[in-house]
Amino acid sequence: MSRPKVLLLGKIDHAHDAWSTIADIADVIKPKSTNRADFIAECQSGALDGISVAYRTFDSVSITGKIDSELLDALPKTLKFMCHNGAGYDQIDVQACTAHNVHVSNTPTAVDAATADVTIWLLIGALRNLPIGIHALRAGKWRGSPPPALGHDPEGKILGILGMGGIGRNVAAKARAFGMRIRYHNRSRLSPELEEGAEYVDFETLLRESDVLSLNLPLNPSTRHSIAAPQFALMKPGIVIVNTARGAVMDEAALVDALASGQVSSVGLDVYENEPEIHPGLLANPSVLLVPHMGTWTQETQQKMEEWTIDNVRIAVKEGKLKSIVPEQKALEA
Numbered sequence: 001m002s003r004p005k006v007l008l009l010g011k012i013d014h015a016h017d018a019w020s021t022i023a024d025i026a027d028v029i030k031p032k033s034t035n036r037a038d039f040i041a042e043c044q045s046g047a048l049d050g051i052s053v054a055y056r057t058f059d060s061v062s063i064t065g066k067i068d069s070e071l072l073d074a075l076p077k078t079l080k081f082m083c084h085n086g087a088g089y090d091q092i093d094v095q096a097c098t099a100h101n102v103h104v105s106n107t108p109t110a111v112d113a114a115t116a117d118v119t120i121w122l123l124i125g126a127l128r129n130l131p132i133g134i135h136a137l138r139a140g141k142w143r144g145s146p147p148p149a150l151g152h153d154p155e156g157k158i159l160g161i162l163g164m165g166g167i168g169r170n171v172a173a174k175a176r177a178f179g180m181r182i183r184y185h186n187r188s189r190l191s192p193e194l195e196e197g198a199e200y201v202d203f204e205t206l207l208r209e210s211d212v213l214s215l216n217l218p219l220n221p222s223t224r225h226s227i228a229a230p231q232f233a234l235m236k237p238g239i240v241i242v243n244t245a246r247g248a249v250m251d252e253a254a255l256v257d258a259l260a261s262g263q264v265s266s267v268g269l270d271v272y273e274n275e276p277e278i279h280p281g282l283l284a285n286p287s288v289l290l291v292p293h294m295g296t297w298t299q300e301t302q303q304k305m306e307e308w309t310i311d312n313v314r315i316a317v318k319e320g321k322l323k324s325i326v327p328e329q330k331a332l333e334a
């Protein structure tokens, strides 16, 4: 019997030992292409024939573009599993994968702590007006003139969490240590054990009553621009917003307007609508805290994420199933 074939889209940077175990059970194929048009042609040439499992990284979107119907039509019909290294899988059209009988996995839990850590860092930084001070100091002006407005303590403030999955719950646990009062909104209410005292509220109440809003929901067609002009208008004037989910869950242009009007006093952002481009209105605003998508940027977490994804590849090759199929496809597992 011929050996299974695994397609590697992107590279393994950390979990080399785990990846070497895949070579024991399958032939690993790497594409030669560096852009989507060439990749589709490479698929059509038959060079990838026989692959049953793909491992993909976030950055491999530069090779393939979005994993959508067009790409799935070009990929060999033998492909049954798409193992994504990352929690957010908005680069993959899951509906198209389901229609092509391709099962998709992501890396839930592996990213939770690191992403929540950056969320808290952004939250405190934005709440305390640190970006203005940092900016002034780097310009040789100490605190600047006038100095930054006084910030606010997290203690006693209402933190609204939109999306109470693994990351949202980790943010809640850490924010409690700062004395914040946690409210959340989610598609469905969590069990009391998972809530750990967080109060479930409707979306509008979350917007109206939060002092700080943390966006921790996945990006998909129904969550795109969940926060746009009408939602900013409902918020408490002077709210602080933190986004470590995906840029497009918020309308970036509307955010720039809400910052300009003072409706939003500051934001801490790790993600942007059109990465790596950043809205000029954000770059020009000294009171916003911006980092370049570094939520999971730690040795330990990157290693965990790769190992988790490799586990999915291994189980797919050996058992024809996944360790962590995405929620939209859970029913396919039965």
Ligand SMILES: O=CC(=O)O
Binding pocket: 085, 086, 087, 088, 089, 111, 295, 296
């Ligand atoms: O952005 C990071 C991830 O989706 O894991």
